[in-house]
Amino acid sequence: xxxxxxxxxxxxxxxxxxxxxxxxxxxxxxxxxxxxxxxxxxxxxxxxxxxxxxxxxxxxxxxxxxxxxxxxxxxxxxxxxxxxxxxxxxxxxxxxxxxxxxxxxxxxxx
Amino acid sequence: xxxxxxxxxxxxxxxxxxxxxxxxxxxxxxxxxxxxxxxxxxxxxxxxxxxxxxxxxxxxxxxxxxxxxxxxxxxxxxxxxxxxxxxxxxxxxxxxxxxxxxxxxxxxxxxxxxxxxxxxxxxxxxxxxxxxxxxxxxxxxx
Numbered sequence: 001x002x003x004x005x006x007x008x009x010x011x012x013x014x015x016x017x018x019x020x021x022x023x024x025x026x027x028x029x030x031x032x033x034x035x036x037x038x039x040x041x042x043x044x045x046x047x048x049x050x051x052x053x054x055x056x057x058x059x060x061x062x063x064x065x066x067x068x069x070x071x072x073x074x075x076x077x078x079x080x081x082x083x084x085x086x087x088x089x090x091x092x093x094x095x096x097x098x099x100x101x102x103x104x105x106x107x108x109x110x
Numbered sequence: 111x112x113x114x115x116x117x118x119x120x121x122x123x124x125x126x127x128x129x130x131x132x133x134x135x136x137x138x139x140x141x142x143x144x145x146x147x148x149x150x151x152x153x154x155x156x157x158x159x160x161x162x163x164x165x166x167x168x169x170x171x172x173x174x175x176x177x178x179x180x181x182x183x184x185x186x187x188x189x190x191x192x193x194x195x196x197x198x199x200x201x202x203x204x205x206x207x208x209x210x211x212x213x214x215x216x217x218x219x220x221x222x223x224x225x226x227x228x229x230x231x232x233x234x235x236x237x238x239x240x241x242x243x244x245x246x247x248x249x250x251x252x
Binding site: 005007043045047048050051052053054055056059061063065067074077078081082085096097099100101102103104105106107108109110 | 111113115125128129132133136147148149150151152153154155156164165166167168169183220221222223225226227228229230231233
């Protein structure tokens, strides 16, 4: 199973854009991880204005934290993150500096 | 990374308090680790005690079992004592700035390998292996 929790700052990723963005990101997952990884789910949490900070200053950064099937090698994981980040930035207009994206193993306990 | 999500009761903290806590968390984290300041993310989520939020660096959910709760997500690879010291520092500063008793604030930090995260278009290095250019740009980009 592939699942990503997207924590976005209010006003940075329009609600109407999210389905298109999710589809684009899922396509990347399918392309890089293969169909066996299964469909991808995306959940959204919006951080209200004045409630998000980076280095102590107001933030525009989106935090996209995902879980993917175990066994992904380093190069594949990096390609997944890079391609997802590229799609995110292309569709939202954000810069790479405004995105933190991760994909941990499904069984990783933390 | 790091990412600190603070669960707080609705309307409980002013903007100035939130900003002060975010700066204090940055001070604590960077004072005890090698992370550059503009990598420290702090967000506040308004919810009631008992709220469950996904563990962004582990599996399952984390239950906020006190009215104020700090859910951290860090790079793995640091000694457990350092992780405990960071968390203690965060909770201490949170309690002081928010003006709430220490027993009303709790938290936990989950960790995941650095290479599983990309920030600013680059895979993160392991703790202690940060290249010099990490520290060349101290300005916060947003």
